[in-house]
Amino acid sequence: MTWLRVIAASLLLVAACRADQAPRRRPPPGPPTFAVEIHVPERLTGVATGDVDDLGRPVRASCVSCHSLRDAAPIPTSMAALDEFHQGIQYAHGELPCASCHLAGPTPALHRADGTRVDLRDAITLCRQCHGPQATDYDHGAHGGMNGHWDRSVGGQTRNHCVDCHDPHAPRFQPSWPVLPPRDRGITGAAPRSK
């Protein structure tokens, strides 16, 4: 009788056991075909007017809206000489004078150390001149925020421009207030309550 019971029990166990399915796999990623886009921040294409439109959005004026109508003043030597839309700029970028980056001329532009003209949108070129280590890190994705894909065979990446985080006139990264303080039981000591 015992051997019958043993067989019945083993059959039951065998029926209940199941082998693993073959693991599902997908092919490896392909070569990167999508580009890395660099975001162009608003600051490089215009100035804030201080006004808001009917929907409450701040109104920005593009550079050409004034610079195409009249001649630009000469590059000042100090902040006090700024007037109209460029008043009130805080300056804290070392001992650099305005002319070491800004190029005099009818349209706003920048210049490299050897005098080559650089469009405002390509301001990164200037940052790279002095901030080499950060620039190398940036090129390899180790500095500065990004959105999109790590796998550029599937989609592209958008990277922050230097100016997205660092105001060129006062580049220090501004402090902020931390979000989402932990409220688990370890911190509050109490059972979680509904909000």
Place this chain on the structure above:
Amino acid sequence: MSDPVETITPAAPPLPPALSYLRFLATALRRSFSGSWRFYAWMTVLTAIALVGLNGWGHQLQSGMQVTRLSDHVSWGLYIANFTFGVGLAAGAVMMVIPAYLYDDHDMHDVVIIGELLAIAAIAVCIGFIVVDMGRPDRLWHILPGIGRFHWPVSMLTWDVLVLNGYLLINLHIAGYLMYQRYRGRQPRKRWYLPFVFLSIGWAISIHTVTAFLYQGLGGRPFWNTALLAPRFLATAFISGPAFVIVLLHIIRWSGRLTFGDGPIRTLTSIMRVTVLLNLFMLMSELFTALYSGGAHAAAVKYLFFGLHGKHALVPYIWTAVALNVASAVLLFLPRTRVDRRWLLAACGCAFVGVYLEKGMGLIIPGFVPSTLHEVVEYTPSITEWKVTAGIWALGLLILTVALKVGLAMWTGRVRAPDALPVAADADAE
């Protein structure tokens, strides 16, 4: 005292084995529900407590484990603390078996069954604590070998499942076999219980070693990650087990259900004298290692004994535990204790409570404080946790009471099958 002696002369021809076994079970069941008014009162109180625990567990099942005061920082608490202590108690029950069978201590033979029945009740308590600590007890089948997925031999928890259930089955077999043979008035055959007895001795050591290894193997928890944990577990098991059994033996003797000499009590007391000192020595060793070298690894010990960063909830518990252990050591060595039963019982009480505090809250909680990111988060159990804990201990006592009542009645031959052969008055169960 009110159980009548059942008739000895066979009144009917013997039943076939299966039916006879069923009658044995039916008799055991019937005997579990009848007794003196004291028995009824005791069982009613225990049942009431067990039902309170059941209700508390039900709330936990419905609302989730948020009804406990556990957190992601201290994720094991009262339940696992009691589980750990319960495993020690179950292992300690084997303390009766070793002298009886390894050293041929004939005095012990009379009372060995008590240790086995205690082991069964203690394992039931351990299983109870595991089930209530699980987040998803409805998925218990996942851990069954061959049916679920059993991560053996890598996960120490799977070893624990095997050894604890194995220990339960071994003891159920030994106790059940001996009881059944006595019930039938037959001589128990050595080959059906002696190998299991020797197996249970090694197995008892293994249950507590495996449970210690559960904690010992975690590199991220420096308070537990010490080679001394398994030896300390065994030492404390062999304090709590004998302490409980000595008290139990006194109660049984007082009830008159079994007569035995002083031999067993003296043997167990001698064992306790050694293990209490061993435990204190190992405690000293742990304290020295942590406090002499200092550093972050000593933080848990500092928290436990002296408090850390203003948090000191466990300090009174551990010092009480140490004081109780020292008191029991002193009491056990006083000459008065050999003579005065009350001093012995006091020593056992001190030892039992001291080990309960030290091994329960004094072992599990400091493993989590400070957390792995060095946050100090304290833990005190909630009312629901206390209810469930009390309920499970009440269930264990219920099982123990019934097991002893029925078991001792059958062991001493007071309850026998109608077709049992008459057994000679001085027959031994060898």
Place this chain on the structure above:
Amino acid sequence: MSGPSRRVALKVVGATLGAGAFAYAGQPVAQWAAGIDVDQVLQRHYKELTPEELAQILRRIEVETQKKYGVEVHVEDIPPQDGVSFGYALNLTRCIGCRKCAEACHHENNHDRPTNNSYIRVLEMQQGSFAMEHGTVDYDHAVPAPGKYYMPVQCHQCDNAPCVKVCPVEATWKERDGIVVVDYNWCIGCRYCEAACPYHARRFNWRAPEIPADEINPNQGYLSNRIRPQGVVEKCTFCLHRTRKGLLPACLEACPTGARVFGNLLDPTSEIRYVLEHKRVYVLKEELGTRPRFFYFFDK
């Protein structure tokens, strides 16, 4: 009444009262048992499911989520890719401790709202010390504060993970692309993995998560951010419902300073490989031998 029949009568009364007390006390257990979904209880381990069974289970989860949270979600199962092995690095010079990564994780992974649960825990550390004893988690002032640096900690997807070793039912395992995952429908909630993890990476669902319907992220993965049931353990999965599709994890996208770097360790041109080859990277608690895939580095 004579002796025996009084005894019997008392026993009957006692038994009836007992049965009544048992039924009353056991009500919550009975209610819980009645509410159990049999299909879910009998469900087998993820690795043993055929594609059809898995598809059925995903549909069932979508239906349950709709019923419980009132929102339509889409739960997918995305297998790992060959030739991909994920790594993550964190630049401690750039981290400012704003906890936006923790917030992004909170929203992306459908975490419980009242506890602000997140897989990421950010420590504010003292400059000049690696000692976590001097770290705080609930700092509440403008960041970065002077004299401090910030260290976010999340699951390191260790190559020698203690959590994988200790799970008694193999509910957690390491996938071929390096991510350590949990089958939430297999986990029995014993919390051994939570005790074993040296990095406080695991979270337990002490109750079912509470999330308002309009905040639920409907793009869910079976092994990652689908809304977990009560009583199971969960952890960071490197957003595998995103990263296995080639996207960046949510925490990285939210980081305003670009302190986080993620990619395929097997691709020599990846950003993560650049960091490992050119920066002085280290891992937490290296002496434990867990071999994490989460690396910390300073720029200076």
